[in-house]
Amino acid sequence: MNNSHLRHSVFDMPKKNSAAIDHEIKVLQAQIAILQRREHDFVRILEDMARLRDSVKAEQVALASQITELESQRHPISWLPSELLIQIFISVTEDNDSDISAGVAYNSSPVVISHVCREWRKLALATSILWSRVSYRSRKCYMSSVYAFINRSGSSLLDLTFSPPPYHGDDDDAAADERLTSESLLHALSSHLSRVRSITFECTSSASMRLIVEALIYKLHAFKSLRSLDLSFASLSPYNMGTSLLALDEMSRQSLPDTASVLTYLRLQQLPPRVIAPFLLRSVQTLELFFPQRRSNLAPQYVLRMSHVHSFLNFIPELQDLVLMETIPLRDVVLEERSEGQTAGNRFTVVAPLELRKLRNLTWKYVYPRDVYNFMSFFGMPALERWEILIVSSPTKRIESNLYVQTEPLTGILSMTTLKELCVGCQDGDSLISSLRQFFFPVLEQLEFAYAGKCPPDCDHKHPLPRLDYIFRDPRLFHLTHFTLSHLDVFTGHGKIMLGYMPNLLSLTLISCTSVDGMLEALAEAYGLAMDAEGNATRGCGVRVCPKLERITLWGCSDFKFKSLFAAVFARAHPTGSSMLTKVQKDVPSVVSTVLGRKIRPLKKPRVASPQGGPSSPAKPYTMNSHGTSSTLIPIEEALHPVRIACVHVDDCPQITEDEALLLEEFGTVVVYR
Numbered sequence: 001m002n003n004s005h006l007r008h009s010v011f012d013m014p015k016k017n018s019a020a021i022d023h024e025i026k027v028l029q030a031q032i033a034i035l036q037r038r039e040h041d042f043v044r045i046l047e048d049m050a051r052l053r054d055s056v057k058a059e060q061v062a063l064a065s066q067i068t069e070l071e072s073q074r075h076p077i078s079w080l081p082s083e084l085l086i087q088i089f090i091s092v093t094e095d096n097d098s099d100i101s102a103g104v105a106y107n108s109s110p111v112v113i114s115h116v117c118r119e120w121r122k123l124a125l126a127t128s129i130l131w132s133r134v135s136y137r138s139r140k141c142y143m144s145s146v147y148a149f150i151n152r153s154g155s156s157l158l159d160l161t162f163s164p165p166p167y168h169g170d171d172d173d174a175a176a177d178e179r180l181t182s183e184s185l186l187h188a189l190s191s192h193l194s195r196v197r198s199i200t201f202e203c204t205s206s207a208s209m210r211l212i213v214e215a216l217i218y219k220l221h222a223f224k225s226l227r228s229l230d231l232s233f234a235s236l237s238p239y240n241m242g243t244s245l246l247a248l249d250e251m252s253r254q255s256l257p258d259t260a261s262v263l264t265y266l267r268l269q270q271l272p273p274r275v276i277a278p279f280l281l282r283s284v285q286t287l288e289l290f291f292p293q294r295r296s297n298l299a300p301q302y303v304l305r306m307s308h309v310h311s312f313l314n315f316i317p318e319l320q321d322l323v324l325m326e327t328i329p330l331r332d333v334v335l336e337e338r339s340e341g342q343t344a345g346n347r348f349t350v351v352a353p354l355e356l357r358k359l360r361n362l363t364w365k366y367v368y369p370r371d372v373y374n375f376m377s378f379f380g381m382p383a384l385e386r387w388e389i390l391i392v393s394s395p396t397k398r399i400e401s402n403l404y405v406q407t408e409p410l411t412g413i414l415s416m417t418t419l420k421e422l423c424v425g426c427q428d429g430d431s432l433i434s435s436l437r438q439f440f441f442p443v444l445e446q447l448e449f450a451y452a453g454k455c456p457p458d459c460d461h462k463h464p465l466p467r468l469d470y471i472f473r474d475p476r477l478f479h480l481t482h483f484t485l486s487h488l489d490v491f492t493g494h495g496k497i498m499l500g501y502m503p504n505l506l507s508l509t510l511i512s513c514t515s516v517d518g519m520l521e522a523l524a525e526a527y528g529l530a531m532d533a534e535g536n537a538t539r540g541c542g543v544r545v546c547p548k549l550e551r552i553t554l555w556g557c558s559d560f561k562f563k564s565l566f567a568a569v570f571a572r573a574h575p576t577g578s579s580m581l582t583k584v585q586k587d588v589p590s591v592v593s594t595v596l597g598r599k600i601r602p603l604k605k606p607r608v609a610s611p612q613g614g615p616s617s618p619a620k621p622y623t624m625n626s627h628g629t630s631s632t633l634i635p636i637e638e639a640l641h642p643v644r645i646a647c648v649h650v651d652d653c654p655q656i657t658e659d660e661a662l663l664l665e666e667f668g669t670v671v672v673y674r
Contacts, residue, residue, distance in 0.1 A: 085120075086127050089113050093130055105138035106145040107161075110152075128154030132197075134189070135161040139177040141184050150192060157197035157225055160189065166204050166234035175205040182208040186215055193219060198228035202269075204235050213275050220277055227262050229280070232269030236292055272302050273312040281315040288323040305332045310351055310378060320358050326366040328375070335377065355380040365390040369431045373438040376414055384418055390425040390452055391435050413473065414439050421446040427453035429466040436471055443479050450486035450511075462489040462514050468498045475501045486511040495519035499545040503634050508546070509553040516560035523549065524567035527639045542640035543571055549642075553649040562660045565648070572642045573667035645669050 016024075072078040080088075093109040110131055114124040124130055131152035136145075150158070162185055167174040182203065189196065193215075201212045212231065216223070263280045267288040291304040306329045313319065333349045359381050367375075369391055419441055426432040426449070451463040465488040468475040480502045490498070495518040499505065508523075510516055527542030552568070554560070649672040650661050661673040 082123055085123060086130075089124060089127065089130055093133055105136055105140070105142065106149065107133045107135040110149075125152065128152065128156045132156040133159045133161065135159075135163075136181070136185055137161075137163050137165070139164040139167075139174060139181055141177070141181040143184050143188055146185060146188050150188065153195075155195070158189070158192060158195045159198045159200075160185075160196055161200045163200065163202040163234075164204075175207065178203055178205050179207045179211070182211050186211055193222040194224045196223060197225050198230075198265075199226065200228075200230040202230075202232045202234050204233065206233075209233065209271065213271075216280070217275075217277055220279055223261070225262065226280070228265040229263060230265075230267040231271050232267065232290070233271065236270075270302065273304075273308055276312075278315045281312075283318055284316050285318050286321040286323075287313075287316060287319055288325065289327045290325040291329075292326040293328065304329045306330065306375075306378065307333045307349060307351070310354055313356065313379070314354055318358060319356055321361045321363075322356075322359055323363045324365070324367070327364075328367060328371045331374065333378075351378070353378055353380050355382070356384075357382060359384055361386045361388075363388045366392050368392065368394045369435040370394065372435045373412070373414065376439075377412060381416075382418060384416065386421040386423075387416070387419055388423040389435075391427070391431045392452075393427050393431055412438060416441050417443065419444060423448040423450070425450045425452035427451070429464055433466050433470050437473055439472070440474055441472065441477070442474075444477055445479050446482040446484075447477065447480055448484040448486070449488060450484075451488050463487060464489045464491060465494070467494050468501055477502050478504060480504065481506040482509075483507070484509040484511070485513050487513065489514040490519055491515065492518045496522035496525070496545060499523070502546060503548075503638075505546040505549055507551040507553070508549060510555070510557050512556035514557075514559050516554070516557045517564045520560060520564035520568045523552075524564070524571040526571055543642045544639065545634075547572075547634055547638040547642040550644075550646045551649070552645060552647075553651075554653055555649075555651045557653055558655060560653075560655075562656050565650075565656070566664065569645045569648065569664050569667055569669055572645050574644055647672065650674070 089110070092113065093107065095109065110124060113130070114121040131149045131154075134146055134149050134153075162182060164178055164181065167178075182201075199212070201209070203209055209231065216229075261280050261283055263283055264285045266276070266281070266284045266286070267290070268276070269290040270292075273289070289304075289309075304327065309329045310333060333351045336350045336352050356379055360383055362381070362384060364372075364387075367389060372389070372391070416439055420443060422441065422444055424432065424436070426435075432449070449465060453463070465485065475498075481504060483502060483505055490513065492515065495515075499519065499522055508519075510519070522545055523543065525544045527544055549572070552565070554565070644667065645664075646668075647670045648661070648664055650656055651672075651674045656673075658673045661671050664671050
């Protein structure tokens with residue numbers, strides 16, 4: 001019923017003509033157009049709102065950034081300009097200890113700095129020199145950090161450091177890993193060799209060392225900026241089997257080139273010196289050699305010989321500083337025109353002493369007494385000014401081959417005519433005596449003796465210093481101005497004798513020494529007694545030793561008495577209104593007669609011939625002896641009128657109170673008490 005009703009309804013509806021349909025379509029289209037326009041308006045409004053929203057967000061970010069900047073200004077570190085921050089960053093990255101403490105393979109300092117904040121990261125990435133230290137301290141090969149540092153370093157000069165952990169020589173897996181890593185590291189740097197400024201390469205495997213040595217030989221001229229080179233074995237007994245390091249000899253294949261490299265610093269540790277190309281050696285100014293004594297006779301191990309050292313130094317004409325650490329070359333050559341033990345016939349090569357014309361500083365640590373003269377006799381050092389040496393007691397057994405020269409008793413004398421500063425460390429007095437008796441020091445200005453041994457548990461910490469005339473062939477040190485003793489004991493009476501050889505001493509320093517009273521009493525000993533008008537003795541007059549002494553330094557000396565120090569300063573003080581000291585200037589003989597209590601008859605002045613053959617003239621107060629040094633006799637004028645002690649430094653001397661030390665200021669002495 002319903003269906004029929006619907007059919008009748010549809011058919012009963014009036015039909016629309018074409019015009020009506022078109023009209024309705026136009027009406028609907030107009031409505032659609034209106035809605036589209038409204039939609040476009042809504043889209044425009046939404047876009048405007050989005051832009052407004054973005055501008056609001058941007059303004060919020062800017063304001064938040066200003067707040068952050070204002071907050072950061074509360075910290076003083078943010079007040080620093082970028083230039084100063086860069087210098088601080090560079091200083092941090094140059095600290096080698098930070099790499100080890102961080103426990104990472106690469107140089108972690110620039111990475112840490114770049115992760116502190118956005119500003120620091122921006123500044124760090126823009127500073128190429130921060131990334132110039134290419135450091136790698138692992139045997140495992142992960143080169144991503146190396147490539148990152150090289151890329152960020154830009155055009156800056158590179159400092160390469162390769163120092164993996166050491167391992168036992170028979171660990172083949174560790175040796176293979178180390179070799180692979182070193183090969184990968186050198187490959188990463190292959191296109192940047194011209195930017196390499198320094199190389200520090202320490203390894204355990206000889207195969208790894210061979211890679212860097214071959215790079216320095218076959219790509220020698222690519223290292224245009226190399227200024228520092230440090231090649232060392234981490235093991236005390238490197239095993240060289242299977243490598244060419246022992247047979248490689250670049251010095252015999254090349255002569256000293258006309259052009260020099262820019263290398264100025266070279267350090268070799270247990271690496272044969274002859275593997276270094278002469279081209280690199282010509283400009284070297286500082287050389288360090290570290291060749292500890294062999295621990296066993298196991299072969300093959302490199303043995304440093306005197307012929308190697310003699311030939312090697314011949315290629316370094318600009319050498320100024322030489323450092324020898326546990327380096328005692330075995331003698332396989334002899335000096336010409338000398339008898340050197342078992343050297344008869346043509347068994348050993350004869351060489352002439354090598355002149356090191358520009359050498360100014362020599363540091364030699366851990367040397368045996370008998371080897372000092374043996375080594376020094378092979379070299380002439382006409383410009384040497386400073387010599388620091390640490391002498392150790394000779395071992396009961398030394399591993400040496402019978403093929404080398406066995407030295408005979410020493411008979412020669414070496415005159416160190418330019419040496420001004422000598423620092424000697426020793427383990428006992430006997431080694432000190434047997435080391436320096438063959439040397440003559442005519443112009444020495446600064447001298448230091450120090451005990452460098454280890455005290456056993458039951459030690460009384462008294463290490464006797466031998467007499468100066470036992471140590472030196474000629475103990476007279478006329479030019480000496482600074483004298484230092486450290487951790488030594490000066491026997492009673494020896495101090496006065498020793499100071500008597502130093503008439504021009506200006507500064508005396510005693511560090512943790514014992515029996516100091518004897519030296520202070522010698523400084524206080526008067527030349528005689530000054531008399532008043534009635535002939536009564538008033539006080540001591542003058543001094544017997546070191547009349548020019550100006551400074552006394554006492555560090556950690558706990559067994560001397562304050563009265564000894566007071567007497568030394570008092571004896572050299574200038575009493576006000578002293579007619580005696582005024583009279584010294586006018587009439588020396590009469591004053592000396594009064595002081596000594598007997599009449600002094602002056603000696604006739606010696607006559608010396610004029611160089612031009614003219615009449616003779618009186619000799620000068622200081623005469624020269626047969627060795628060319630001046631006499632250590634103190635002129636009477638200086639003995640009776642000593643220089644006042646200008647400064648006394650007392651540090652860690654518990655028996656002296658500050659109030660006692662300040663009493664010395666009454667004599668015009670500056671007192672430093674700690």
